[in-house]
Amino acid sequence: MLQGHQSWVFPSRPAILSTAVIGGPFEAHGPLADDFDLLHGDLRLGQKSWEQSEKMLLDETCAKAIEKAGLTKDDMTFFLSGDLMNQIISSSFAARTLAVPYLGLFGACSTSMEGLALAALLVDKQCAKYALAATVSHNAAAEKQYRYPTEYGAQKPPTAQWTVTAGGAAIVTASDNQQDPLVVTSATIGRVVDMGLKDPFNMGAAMAPAAFDTIVSHFRDLEIPYDYYDLILTGDLAQIGHDILIDLFDQHRIEIPADRYSDAGLMIYGKHPDTWAGASGAGCSAAVAYGHIVRRLRSGDLQRVLIVATGALLSPTSYQQQESIPCIAHAVSIERTGGTKR
Amino acid sequence: MANQKLKKLTPVQQQYQKFAQAHEPARPLLRNLTMAFLVGGTICFIGQLIQMAFIRYFGFNERTAGNPTVAILICITAILTGLGVFDKIARIAGAGTAIPVTGFANSMVSAALDARSEGLVLGVASSMFKLAGSVVVSGVVAAFFIGLIRTLVAMGG
Numbered sequence A: 001m002l003q004g005h006q007s008w009v010f011p012s013r014p015a016i017l018s019t020a021v022i023g024g025p026f027e028a029h030g031p032l033a034d035d036f037d038l039l040h041g042d043l044r045l046g047q048k049s050w051e052q053s054e055k056m057l058l059d060e061t062c063a064k065a066i067e068k069a070g071l072t073k074d075d076m077t078f079f080l081s082g083d084l085m086n087q088i089i090s091s092s093f094a095a096r097t098l099a100v101p102y103l104g105l106f107g108a109c110s111t112s113m114e115g116l117a118l119a120a121l122l123v124d125k126q127c128a129k130y131a132l133a134a135t136v137s138h139n140a141a142a143e144k145q146y147r148y149p150t151e152y153g154a155q156k157p158p159t160a161q162w163t164v165t166a167g168g169a170a171i172v173t174a175s176d177n178q179q180d181p182l183v184v185t186s187a188t189i190g191r192v193v194d195m196g197l198k199d200p201f202n203m204g205a206a207m208a209p210a211a212f213d214t215i216v217s218h219f220r221d222l223e224i225p226y227d228y229y230d231l232i233l234t235g236d237l238a239q240i241g242h243d244i245l246i247d248l249f250d251q252h253r254i255e256i257p258a259d260r261y262s263d264a265g266l267m268i269y270g271k272h273p274d275t276w277a278g279a280s281g282a283g284c285s286a287a288v289a290y291g292h293i294v295r296r297l298r299s300g301d302l303q304r305v306l307i308v309a310t311g312a313l314l315s316p317t318s319y320q321q322q323e324s325i326p327c328i329a330h331a332v333s334i335e336r337t338g339g340t341k342r
Numbered sequence B: 001m002a003n004q005k006l007k008k009l010t011p012v013q014q015q016y017q018k019f020a021q022a023h024e025p026a027r028p029l030l031r032n033l034t035m036a037f038l039v040g041g042t043i044c045f046i047g048q049l050i051q052m053a054f055i056r057y058f059g060f061n062e063r064t065a066g067n068p069t070v071a072i073l074i075c076i077t078a079i080l081t082g083l084g085v086f087d088k089i090a091r092i093a094g095a096g097t098a099i100p101v102t103g104f105a106n107s108m109v110s111a112a113l114d115a116r117s118e119g120l121v122l123g124v125a126s127s128m129f130k131l132a133g134s135v136v137v138s139g140v141v142a143a144f145f146i147g148l149i150r151t152l153v154a155m156g157g
Helices: A050-068 A086-098 A108-123 A139-144 A203-222 A240-250 A282-299 A316-320 B004-006 B013-023 B030-055 B066-082 B086-093 B099-117 B120-127 B132-156
Strands: A007-009 A015-023 A078-083 A103-106 A130-137 A161-163 A166-173 A182-189 A230-235 A261-263 A279-280 A305-313 A327-336
Touching: A007 A108, A007 A203, A007 B120, A015 A050, A015 A182, A015 A240, A015 A282, A050 A086, A050 A139, A050 A166, A050 B099, A078 A108, A078 A230, A086 A103, A086 A130, A086 A240, A103 A139, A108 A130, A108 A166, A108 A182, A108 A282, A108 A327, A130 A139, A139 A161, A166 A282, A182 A203, A182 A282, A203 A240, A203 A279, A203 A305, A203 B004, A203 B013, A230 A240, A230 A282, A240 A261, A240 A279, A240 B013, A282 A305, A282 A327, A316 B004, A316 B013, B030 B086, B066 B086, B086 B099, B099 B120, B099 B132
Parallel strands: A078 A103, A078 A130, A161 A279, A230 A261, A230 A305
Antiparallel strands: A007 A182, A015 A166, A130 A166, A182 A327, A305 A327
């Protein structure tokens, strides 16, 4: 149901039946390693190319989510997925393996919440029984496509970010007959915001205004107080974008309590110097949201969370042609029903 | 130039860019320069040792020892790139590894490695000069003009 300008509320409160997160060797050394279902020691995943590794990562993540839900892939009604590769090949090839009716998405790093919002909408409107929303990113595959060859020795500025190697998937279904489920209550679809920034090694600063726009729209549309959520999690703004967003909140008097905002790009690796400003990639928000945040919601540590996945909609060609970076952010609110354990 | 670029932006965009710039951490210039100097110097020192070895033990003279020396440095770089070590050194060294012949070798080997999955002809052969191509082209163009100037000066004199 449309509420306000650009938000959906889901009266039937679709449930997140299961989630799965699979990561690579670098993620295994991060502070959130315990929140992954599986961590690979081999960045190649035994495949011949980086693109195949990414596709394999998505295959495995989807299979894991289906397995955790106690279902088979034939039970899935729709598969909604996107990634960072040209022509979203990882998703389409994973859809070939799954053989489930498929909608391919591209929202760069915002794909995780774009998929979850659409999955919840499909379930809410009774257009799907089980909707599988997934996304993936692979560090080496992204480096190869967007930046330099993987083994090229380049010195990057401190504003650069490290693309996460991870896949994240969630299965959404109608919420009846479930004990203590996590439900998707609302979603806000973002507008494209372009502040004219052109530096692909500083995407946090480019994406922060998009995150700000979506968050403000969400609170405006839903008419809820700024302290409604226990946690607002942005996707991959990293250090620079995170600091800018906090300053934007201050400037516009958006009084979100300081301890209730954090960024997935700062959480997945902690303050690892090799990641420059922090993490990025479609798998970043997916891994943190579907792994770490879902675990905390299930344990009762968190009750209400707003995940704001941010995406920079650039291509290597648009950057070479001196275009600025259009950015987008989609927000999905996940709540825990049932008794408060706090 | 900078002003012309700014004119295309709306006031809100201009204001935000200034605001965002204030959040950018400064590049560690002193550390980068020091590391570039030390690593670049070390590479040149190794090159010098190789050259001296060629002159002393293999009967080359100062003029002819240059080529095999460069070849050995390229081989070392190619092996280090293949082993996945070179990019880790270059991350810290920056211009220190990029400016000597090691940077050129690394750009070719890394591009070739990445393109291997696309086959030998369409992959490796066509992508090898993806990064190095611009260096080759600008080198040839610069050499042409300098040669031209030199010839003209010689004709005039």
